[in-house]
Amino acid sequence: MPTRDMPLIDHAAGSDAALYPVFEDLKLDRYREVKEVLAATGHDWQLRTFRSQVIALYAAHTAAIDYWYQEEPPTADSLLMWARVLTQRTFALQVPMSDPVVLKAAEQARRACHAAIHAFPKCPAARVCLLALAQFDADPRYKQNQEHWVPGPGGLPEGPWPLYWAVRQRDPENREAYQRLLQFFYARGAGAHNVAQWLATSAGECSNLHMVPLYALAEDFRQRRIRGASDFTYWTTQHAQRYAVMARDHWFAYLDAETRASPVLSMDLNLLAWVIDKSGVGGAGPVFEAIGPYATAMPWQTLNPHRSNWVDNFHKARNYALAEQHTSY
Incomplete structure (x- = not known):
């Protein structure tokens, strides 16, 4: 680990x-x-x-x-x-x-x-x-x-x-x-969420279009923080959790090891790990393993209210996910 x-x-x-x-x-x-x-x-x-x-x-x-x-x-x-x-x-x-x-x-x-x-x-x-x-x-x-x-x-x-x-x-x-x-x-x-949901609905198994709603949610979350709106329960809503599970189970779960290691997917993997952690749906361990040391500014810095602590936040989320993965075996 x-x-x-x-x-x-x-x-x-x-x-x-x-x-x-x-x-x-x-x-x-x-x-x-x-x-x-x-x-x-x-x-x-x-x-x-x-x-x-x-x-x-x-x-x-x-x-x-x-x-x-x-x-x-x-x-x-x-x-x-x-x-x-x-x-x-x-x-x-x-x-x-x-x-x-x-x-x-x-x-x-x-x-x-x-x-x-x-x-x-x-x-x-x-x-x-x-x-x-x-x-x-x-x-x-x-x-x-x-x-x-x-x-x-x-x-x-x-x-x-x-x-x-x-x-x-x-x-x-x-x-x-x-x-x-x-x-x-x-x-x-206007329109971003409707577009994201439509694209995800049209996605087949193993399509990275399942990630589109997570990007729309992330931007909405960022804008809420800029406005000073409450975001304490944002990621634990049924809506956010549903899309986290869809991206985890209908996209990431289908990727082989070589594909998971592609630099092209680095931001997708980091955002997926972030959303899984924040939403509490579990199962982020394999995503963090695929990420390795390659953290991306979006989401760990962009969505972090205290950017100076982003490394600690990444480590905390990763260690929790890997511990969860280990205990589930």
Whole structure:
């Protein structure tokens, strides 16, 4: 059984060892390692989506991808990373989402996304960026792009459904796609829970769509804390417990050891462990074993009222879950 003092790794790359040399290269405004890791990723769409997203988080603060875009003939990989970086920089602007500066940056990022899509139509990652950028058109009073305001299936609210379906056609289990779809409705201020519940209802066995309601609940929980609303019993409601059990038994329980170890699932596993612990439904031991030392900021820091104590909270939840697992044998 892991000890309480096991060091935790909360880096965005998690267990993806191939990414760590990339970050060292980025610090020096170099892009060779980015080229190599993306080339090695090939057509593994989930890994390509994950790696390009994590790389962009760091590359957006460097000139590495700018140099790649400027110095070499465009390739599918360089165009994707250019789209990723411009998208990330748009979100990093410290001005209201309706500000002309933001809207101009978002449009520039969209053009980069379309160039990446043209270069590699089968890849879903640039379309995920377009789905993310739809948040800048989430105010129903000022609809800018019809593609963002299509009626949803089953009476669901209008949203960027064509972009979502385009990703799902290429990668049905693309986890960033459903997170970006939810973020559109968070930005709009309504509809996220209905969308999350519909997606979970449509999920089959072993589908990570069972995780979608947990992300919607987590965002609602975060917003409640910001407003100072009472959240003492939030996770122990029948509603929250039901979705915790569904994600545990109809998604996680079906994953083999190799899949559980994938860095792509790191945030999903951490959120599932958090919700199982907070809801009291039990059975988080195997989830913590799959997590290992790779804790993610969401949820342990994002949802923790005292961020300085997040490591202790992680250890406490993990030790309790592993002890529960041991006594059940």
